[in-house]
Amino acid sequence: SNPEKMVSRPPVVTIMGHVDHGKTSLLDAIRKTNVVSGEAGGITQHIGAYQVEQDGHKISFIDTPGHAAFTAMRARGAQATDIAILVVAADDSVMPQTIESISHAKAAGVPIIVAINKIDKPGADPNKVRTNLLQHEVFVESMGGEVLDVEVSAKNGTNLDKLLEAIILQAEILDLKADPDRTAEGVVIEAQLDRGRGAVATALVQAGTLKTGDIVVAGDQWGRVRALIDDKGKQLKTAGPSTPVEILGMQGTPGAGDRFAVVKDEAQAREIAEYRQRLAREKAVAKSAGQRGSLEQM
Ligand code: GTP
Numbered sequence: 404s405n406p407e408k409m410v411s412r413p414p415v416v417t418i419m420g421h422v423d424h425g426k427t428s429l430l431d432a433i434r435k436t437n438v439v440s441g442e443a444g445g446i447t448q449h450i451g452a453y454q455v456e457q458d459g460h461k462i463s464f465i466d467t468p469g470h471a472a473f474t475a476m477r478a479r480g481a482q483a484t485d486i487a488i489l490v491v492a493a494d495d496s497v498m499p500q501t502i503e504s505i506s507h508a509k510a511a512g513v514p515i516i517v518a519i520n521k522i523d524k525p526g527a528d529p530n531k532v533r534t535n536l537l538q539h540e541v542f543v544e545s546m547g548g549e550v551l552d553v554e555v556s557a558k559n560g561t562n563l564d565k566l567l568e569a570i571i572l573q574a575e576i577l578d579l580k581a582d583p584d585r586t587a588e589g590v591v592i593e594a595q596l597d598r599g600r601g602a603v604a605t606a607l608v609q610a611g612t613l614k615t616g617d618i619v620v621a622g623d624q625w626g627r628v629r630a631l632i633d634d635k636g637k638q639l640k641t642a643g644p645s646t647p648v649e650i651l652g653m654q655g656t657p658g659a660g661d662r663f664a665v666v667k668d669e670a671q672a673r674e675i676a677e678y679r680q681r682l683a684r685e686k687a688v689a690k691s692a693g694q695r696g697s698l699e700q701m
Pocket residue numbers: 420421422423424425426427428429439445446447467468469470520521522523524555556557558559
């Protein structure tokens with residue numbers, strides 16, 4: 404893309420950490436919503452994408468599940484992001500999925516900001532968290548490192564402004580830019596078949612500007628964008644870089660983590676999608692033949 408057309412874009416921030424350390428609660432407190440209360444068993448089982456605005460700065464958030472079963476979602480979340488917020492409960496300290504989240508962030512090469520949560524709890528020990536993090540090579544400022552850390556309470560809303568300031572500061576250091584005029588592309592966060600609305604793909608636009616009427620290929624699916632809906636349910640005409648958005652109008656549901664791109668017309672879109680569907684079918688056939696083969700050898 405044309406370097407002269409690059410403009411600042413909001414940071415994409417992924418919330419990661421061990422199960423129940425308060426990732427969704429923290430986002431709820433920032434957004435003044437209550438997603439946690441609607442979750443089955445209080446366990447996040449999918450990736451959510453939201454955008455907030457603080458002092459004129461937009462920030463896009465991706466919430467990930469902390470349950471051990473959802474490693475792939477955490478890895479995908481880390482890959483689509485600019486900054487990782489590592490949520491560590493101050494009463495529980497560093498746990499297995501805290502360590503896993505650190506390795507995803509390091510593998511993706513994204514800076515970490517530590518949110519030491521639940522400081523309202525009687526057993527909270529923020530310094531233990533900082534010390535435990537040293538063993539995993541996360542060096543916060545008070546330990547002589549460069550990683551920003553903020554003590555927060557999602558429950559009481561303590562220091563949420565400080566956390567947002569740390570994000571804005573980190574984003575300024577990263578100097579994030581994108582060309583809003585180029586062909587739109589990005590990544591599918593999740594997709595489902597909705598009774599009334601048909602295929603709904605939640606996607607993050609990473610470059611360019613997605614518009615109603617655009618022809619999109621996402622993984623092995625394609626469609627003409629019928630509507631773009633933001634995380635507050637508002638219909639958008641366009642979605643620029645770093646915007647999480649629901650795309651309506653896909654012919655089927657692409658896979659979570661699939662890339663999407665705008666193409667020039669329906670014929671090209673159909674051709675690419677059908678080619679990818681054929682490849683997927685051939686791969687599935689080869690795999691089941693392989694499984695039969697290994698059974699015959701037994
Ligand atoms: P998963 O997505 O399932 O990994 O959990 P999570 O990290 O999103 O945690 P969640 O927001 O579901 O919170 C887990 C529990 O901790 C809930 O009962 C919250 O009410 C509680 N909790 C979260 N933040 C705080 C906090 O700051 N203080 C206290 N006391 N409780 C909190």
